[in-house]
Amino acid sequence: MKLNIALLAGDGIGPEVIDQAVKVSDAIAAKFGHELTWKPALTGAAAIDAVGEPYPDETHEICKSSDAVLFGAIGHPKYDNDPTAKVRPEQGLLKMRKALGLFANVRPTFTFPSLLDKSPLKRERIEGTDLVFLRELTGGIYFGEKGRRDGGDTAFDNCVYTKEEVTRLAKKGFELAMTRSKKLCCVDKANVLETSRLWRETVQAMEKDYPEVEVAYEFVDAVAMRLVQWPNSYDVLITENLFGDILTDEASVISGSMGLMPSASMGSDIALFEPIHGSYPQATGLNIANPMATVLSAAMMFESFGLQEEGAAIRASVNKALAEGVVTEDLADGGKSFGTKEVGDWLAANI
Amino acid sequence: MKLNIALLAGDGIGPEVIDQAVKVSDAIAAKFGHELTWKPALTGAAAIDAVGEPYPDETHEICKSSDAVLFGAIGHPKYDNDPTAKVRPEQGLLKMRKALGLFANVRPTFTFPSLLDKSPLKRERIEGTDLVFLRELTGGIYFGEKGRRDGGDTAFDNCVYTKEEVTRLAKKGFELAMTRSKKLCCVDKANVLETSRLWRETVQAMEKDYPEVEVAYEFVDAVAMRLVQWPNSYDVLITENLFGDILTDEASVISGSMGLMPSASMGSDIALFEPIHGSYPQATGLNIANPMATVLSAAMMFESFGLQEEGAAIRASVNKALAEGVVTEDLADGGKSFGTKEVGDWLAANI
Ligand SMILES: CC(C)[C@H](C(=O)O)[C@@H](O)C(=O)O
Ligand SMILES: CC(C)[C@H](C(=O)O)[C@@H](O)C(=O)O
Numbered sequence: 001m002k003l004n005i006a007l008l009a010g011d012g013i014g015p016e017v018i019d020q021a022v023k024v025s026d027a028i029a030a031k032f033g034h035e036l037t038w039k040p041a042l043t044g045a046a047a048i049d050a051v052g053e054p055y056p057d058e059t060h061e062i063c064k065s066s067d068a069v070l071f072g073a074i075g076h077p078k079y080d081n082d083p084t085a086k087v088r089p090e091q092g093l094l095k096m097r098k099a100l101g102l103f104a105n106v107r108p109t110f111t112f113p114s115l116l117d118k119s120p121l122k123r124e125r126i127e128g129t130d131l132v133f134l135r136e137l138t139g140g141i142y143f144g145e146k147g148r149r150d151g152g153d154t155a156f157d158n159c160v161y162t163k164e165e166v167t168r169l170a171k172k173g174f175e176l177a178m179t180r181s182k183k184l185c186c187v188d189k190a191n192v193l194e195t196s197r198l199w200r201e202t203v204q205a206m207e208k209d210y211p212e213v214e215v216a217y218e219f220v221d222a223v224a225m226r227l228v229q230w231p232n233s234y235d236v237l238i239t240e241n242l243f244g245d246i247l248t249d250e251a252s253v254i255s256g257s258m259g260l261m262p263s264a265s266m267g268s269d270i271a272l273f274e275p276i277h278g279s280y281p282q283a284t285g286l287n288i289a290n291p292m293a294t295v296l297s298a299a300m301m302f303e304s305f306g307l308q309e310e311g312a313a314i315r316a317s318v319n320k321a322l323a324e325g326v327v328t329e330d331l332a333d334g335g336k337s338f339g340t341k342e343v344g345d346w347l348a349a350n351i
Numbered sequence: 352m353k354l355n356i357a358l359l360a361g362d363g364i365g366p367e368v369i370d371q372a373v374k375v376s377d378a379i380a381a382k383f384g385h386e387l388t389w390k391p392a393l394t395g396a397a398a399i400d401a402v403g404e405p406y407p408d409e410t411h412e413i414c415k416s417s418d419a420v421l422f423g424a425i426g427h428p429k430y431d432n433d434p435t436a437k438v439r440p441e442q443g444l445l446k447m448r449k450a451l452g453l454f455a456n457v458r459p460t461f462t463f464p465s466l467l468d469k470s471p472l473k474r475e476r477i478e479g480t481d482l483v484f485l486r487e488l489t490g491g492i493y494f495g496e497k498g499r500r501d502g503g504d505t506a507f508d509n510c511v512y513t514k515e516e517v518t519r520l521a522k523k524g525f526e527l528a529m530t531r532s533k534k535l536c537c538v539d540k541a542n543v544l545e546t547s548r549l550w551r552e553t554v555q556a557m558e559k560d561y562p563e564v565e566v567a568y569e570f571v572d573a574v575a576m577r578l579v580q581w582p583n584s585y586d587v588l589i590t591e592n593l594f595g596d597i598l599t600d601e602a603s604v605i606s607g608s609m610g611l612m613p614s615a616s617m618g619s620d621i622a623l624f625e626p627i628h629g630s631y632p633q634a635t636g637l638n639i640a641n642p643m644a645t646v647l648s649a650a651m652m653f654e655s656f657g658l659q660e661e662g663a664a665i666r667a668s669v670n671k672a673l674a675e676g677v678v679t680e681d682l683a684d685g686g687k688s689f690g691t692k693e694v695g696d697w698l699a700a701n702i
Contacts, residue, residue, distance in 0.1 A: 090542045146546075155512055159492060161506055250578075
């Protein structure tokens, strides 16, 4: 396959972990006979510094004309704690999601047996956890009209959803459930919110098209509890943008493997792949960041092209590294650890 | 003191656990020389069945003319999974909160040493956890304009906050922080939402009035993570209605003592006290429900009148019951257990 991949390294440790994912992907391409062309582009604080905005038009053009986007991380301390700053890296993120139509954020949470004890939860609570959130990413309160009234003393944010937006996200949820255990949980707050009632009735109406899928409807507050109590009781969960923001982050810490969790954001034309961890500014340039989440994001990318074997080869290499202790210091438990680059080299060599 | 207490037992196990709290409160009154008058009133599904609505005017009048409200639980399976039902118990709850002006929901999460092992989290993560959420309860997306457009295919919920609403909630937060460790965390999503930016700037402007309080600002998604990772790193947290709904429920399961957690909802005129657990319909009438959360809610009620010793006497009785194994089956670990009524009798006798 010939693939053009936009490469948005971003801020902080972004460039370092992206380098490793490129290295591993190139090894995959060599082994399986694909031709990968990387198209680097600016984003985040790095883009603000260079051209004054976090998601420049040029970057958008590069993304649009590529087959996928591989993304590192964005965010820089100088923009933190100043939510009112005129230009912020997060704006670039939201603009990019909207402009590329990335409406479905796919966030798996799974466990690695060797890392179970890193979880804040007891082993028996998380063993076997393997769930996926589908978070709606381009609608809801994130993108509704917002502003001030009364000379600034009243603020508002409007949450809006259309049936169409719910349907396309839910469709991905049903389809994903069909490839897994055929269990789908729709997370909403239908006892209070009108948008949630639209979600619920839309999903209910779709049930007949997927007779094999068992659908449960749960309130967001109940899910926030059960995720901590029995995460392994969930499989595929679908939810709106803001609930998804909160719950996917909550879910990410239960596995003990947060530093290893990849994600994908899918649109109708293009998809973006990124680690769920942030830009980790304190570690920038120190060659200590764990590249595995980004490498696993590359695995998701290959799988999205239908290249299952390629994805499996990457996952196998990561599993082997974990088993043999070829890990960065965050996973080394005070024992021998390797640098970001060394782990990347090892993973590439073991493809 | 002469106190009139509105008694809203509600649905499911509500009446049973309320009975025990009444018994224990009467023992307190006898011991400390107070005069308690209980004013029972209908609410929830029980009220819908009796008079067709979940928070009847008569109940409101009784609440308004009382010194406090002691509340059991509401919710009945026949109204579940039917979010579009015309009359639902939850509506009564929201109407009551608004009508009584209960703008601050106080939700402590603390640990009982003997129950630490019931937590899904590892012991070392939760030891010493003692935090309090102040959730704004009468504003935000719960009460903003909501509805449909486009023949029903578009739904919207408006989230609105005024500076005044934020200020009165935050004031309670600062005051509470002053009586505790002087640490306050404001939870928002100021990198995306305008209402959150109003929250943040309002709280920031209040900092100078409480120079001793150390204020942190954290995003709701980050808090959803850290609550599971290091709950004992938090003390007082303030947040808006919807975030509070999700996070307080998440927090309640980490302590392993969810069945014991009380709560208060404060207004300018009156306050309401209730266990955080629900109506637990399956256990209705079986004399197996744990009454301790309701009894501890009564403790919060006495404390709200400045009757600290009375509150402490209730807490001591509960601690003693836990230490001596006088518990309902949920806490008995398969060992000897007592009925709801028997635990209530024991707690009252040990005042
Ligand atoms: C940075 C922020 C705008 C973003 C979001 O809330 O979507 C982040 O938390 C995420 O989940 O990707
Ligand atoms: C029943 C529901 C409307 C309510 C809420 O969301 O406020 C409940 O979850 C709560 O937290 O008291």
